[in-house]
Structure formats: C-alpha cells, structure tokens
Amino acid sequence: MVDFKSIFSDELNNFIKYKRGCGLKYQNEVRRLKVIDAILLSELKSTKIDKAIFKELTPRNNMSEANYARQYGIVVDFCKFLINHGYKNIYYEEKNFKVINNYIPIIYSDEEIDLLFNTLDENIQNKRINHSYSVIIKLLYACGLRVAEVTKIRQNDINFDELTIKILDSKRGKSRLIVFSKSLKTCLENYINKCGILYGDFLFSNSHGNMISYEALRRYYKKILNLCGLNQNNHLHDFRHIFCNKALNQMLEKGYDENVVIVYLFKYMGHCSIRETEYYLHFTDSKKSKIIDHNNSFSKALYDGIELLNE
Numbered sequence: 001m002v003d004f005k006s007i008f009s010d011e012l013n014n015f016i017k018y019k020r021g022c023g024l025k026y027q028n029e030v031r032r033l034k035v036i037d038a039i040l041l042s043e044l045k046s047t048k049i050d051k052a053i054f055k056e057l058t059p060r061n062n063m064s065e066a067n068y069a070r071q072y073g074i075v076v077d078f079c080k081f082l083i084n085h086g087y088k089n090i091y092y093e094e095k096n097f098k099v100i101n102n103y104i105p106i107i108y109s110d111e112e113i114d115l116l117f118n119t120l121d122e123n124i125q126n127k128r129i130n131h132s133y134s135v136i137i138k139l140l141y142a143c144g145l146r147v148a149e150v151t152k153i154r155q156n157d158i159n160f161d162e163l164t165i166k167i168l169d170s171k172r173g174k175s176r177l178i179v180f181s182k183s184l185k186t187c188l189e190n191y192i193n194k195c196g197i198l199y200g201d202f203l204f205s206n207s208h209g210n211m212i213s214y215e216a217l218r219r220y221y222k223k224i225l226n227l228c229g230l231n232q233n234n235h236l237h238d239f240r241h242i243f244c245n246k247a248l249n250q251m252l253e254k255g256y257d258e259n260v261v262i263v264y265l266f267k268y269m270g271h272c273s274i275r276e277t278e279y280y281l282h283f284t285d286s287k288k289s290k291i292i293d294h295n296n297s298f299s300k301a302l303y304d305g306i307e308l309l310n311e
Contacts, residue, residue: 002030006040007047008082015081025173032074048089049079069097105241106234113141113242115228123224128195132204132212133220135191140236143178144243144269146171147236151211153203155192160185167270176270244269248281 004012012033019026036057043056057075060068072095079092108116120134139150149167157166163185168175180188197203204212214236222232244265251261266277 002033004034004037006037007044008040009037011082011085012037012078014085015078018081019077020173025169025171029070029074032071033078035071036075036078047087049082049091050089051091054079054091054093065097072097103235105238106231107238107242107245112228112230116224116230117141119224119228123227129206129212130220131191131195133217135187136204136212136217137221137236137239138184138187139180140239141242142184143180144240144247145178146240147214147217149270151202151204151214151217154200155197155203156200158188158203160189170270174270174272176268178268240269244277244281 001013002016006012016026016030016033019029039056040053043053049057054075058072063071076092076094079090082090117134117138120137124130124134136147136150139145139153140147143165145167149170152168153165157168159165163180163182164177165180166175167178170176191197192203202209202211206212206216218236221236225232225234247265247268248261251264252258262274262277262281266274269277271277
C-alpha cells in the first residue's frame with residue numbers, strides 16, 4: 001500500500017492493483033501517481049474532477065514530450081478508472097502525442113569490446129564495487145539482459161550445473177530462464193568466492209547491502225568509456241542490442257532458419273511480441289559488407305560476355 005494522502009487515496013491504491021493485475025509492473029508510475037495525489041490533496045475538496053482540476057493535474061512545465069505523454073496518460077487512465085468504478089463528474093481530455101525515439105544504439109566492434117572489458121578488469125583495483133560493476137556489464141553483454149534484471153539476481157537464482165539463471169518477475173511480470181557459457185561460469189564463481197556472496201544474497205550490492213542503483217552503474221560506465229576513448233553518451237542498454245545481433249549472426253552462420261532464430265530470440269529475451277525483438281536487430285556495417293560481397297559475386301555473372309562501351 002502506498003501512503004497517499006488525498007481524498008482518492010484508496011482509489012489510487014486500487015488503480016495500482018488493477019494495473020499490476022493486467023501484468024504491468026507499475027513501479028515507476030507510482031512516483032507519477034504521488035505527484036497526482038499531492039495536487040489532488042491541495043486542490044480537491046470533493047470527488048469531482050472538473051476541467052480546471054484536470055488542467056492542474058496535467059501541467060507541461062519543463063517536461064520532455066515523452067515524459068509529458070507518460071504523465072498525461074496516467075492522469076487520463078486514472079480518470080477512466082474512476083468513471084468505470086461509478087464516480088460521476090470526472091472530466092478528462094484525450095490527447096495524441098508524437099513521441100519519436102531518435103536514439104540509434106551503438107553496436108561495438110570486437111576490438112572495442114576487447115578494449116572495454118580489458119579496461120573494466122584493470123580498474124577493479126581490489127574494490128568489491130568495481131568488481132561488481134565489471135561482472136554486471138559482462139552479464140549484460142554475454143546474456144542480453146536488462147540492467148534491472150541483472151541487479152535483481154540473487155546467488156540462489158544461478159544453477160552452475162545447468163549453466164542457467166532464473167530471471168524472476170521482470171518487465172510486464174514475465175519470468176524466464178537464460179543460459180550462460182562456461183567462461184562466464186568461471187567469472188561468476190570467482191566473483192562469488194572472492195566477495196563472499198552467500199546463498200540467497202543479492203549477487204550485486206552496494207556498501208549498505210542494497211541493490212546497486214542504475215545511476216551508480218551508469219556513472220561508472222561513463223568513467224570506463226572515457227578511459228577507453230569511447231563516446232560517453234553510449235547506453236548500457238546498447239549491450240542488449242549487441243547481444244541480439246551477435247546471437248542472430250552466429251545462428252544464421254550455423255545454418256539456422258532466420259524465422260526460427262527470431263522466435264528463439266523473442267522467447268529468450270523476454271519480449272511480448274516478435275515486433276519487439278525486431279527492434280533490436282540492426283543493419284550493421286558487417287552485415288552490409290557481407291551482403292555487398294554476396295551481391296557482387298552474384299551480379300558479376302550477369303555481365304559475363306558483355307562488353308561495356310564508353311560513349
């Protein structure tokens with residue numbers, strides 16, 4: 001239960017339960033609901049949301065288009081929830097947003113990956129937290145996990161005999177099993193033994209025994225990128241894109257059917273649709289050169305015996 005203060009405190013908690021019952025984690029949204037609750041507490045004296053109150057609940061301020069769209073959508077969803085539960089005099093306005101994601105993920109070359117991980121290992125310096133950061137980033141790269149999935153792993157989620165890790169209650173409440181290599185097994189075992197991670201403990205924790213925060217990990221990653229001379233605007237989530245593309249290339253080179261590969265990746269990565277997986281597959285320079293080489297060898301035969309004349 002969230003400690004809401006307004007006249008709609010119970011309804012806000014029931015709204016969260018409803019959203020989670022639909023399969024959504026609805027955790028980041030709680031912060032936005034607290035903003036709504038604070039406005040309702042100061043502005044609302046009855047269970048009536050009129051146009052003026054709705055405008056108070058949906059100020060643009062200095063939010064980006066994407067953030068404003070999320071906040072606006074939550075207010076509208078809550079208003080609809082109240083109407084569906086019998087409340088009268090609830091006003092809301094539908095609004096369309098054009099949110100364009102222009103970010104292009106970075107697909108590192110093999111040389112850049114070697115440089116990155118060598119630099120991570122060189123900067124452990126017998127500091128447990130640095131060791132944790134290094135292993136987290138290796139898991140992101142080797143297993144295609146989300147950052148939030150890695151930071152929630154507990155020691156007992158890992159099965160070293162079967163080389164699997166349980167990913168529990170991830171995005172949209174989905175759980176799955178992922179596999180890892182023997183080299184990563186050695187890396188994890190060394191880390192657990194050196195840091196004294198106990199059965200049931202978080203695999204990665206800060207000095208207070210809590211989960212490592214995304215912001216702390218991101219700051220350290222930027223430091224490593226700076227040492228490597230790589231773009232500090234690169235995202236940790238890029239490793240998920242890198243994994244997906246490398247896995248696709250390896251399986252295609254082994255002769256797997258492309259349609260089968262995409263279905264496998266869709267399940268492995270914990271997506272809800274194949275369209276989500278396709279977002280992670282990129283037309284990289286290495287793929288482009290292979291296609292050009294293939295087309296050159298194919299098209300050359302078309303022109304055998306034809307003399308090109310200069311005009």
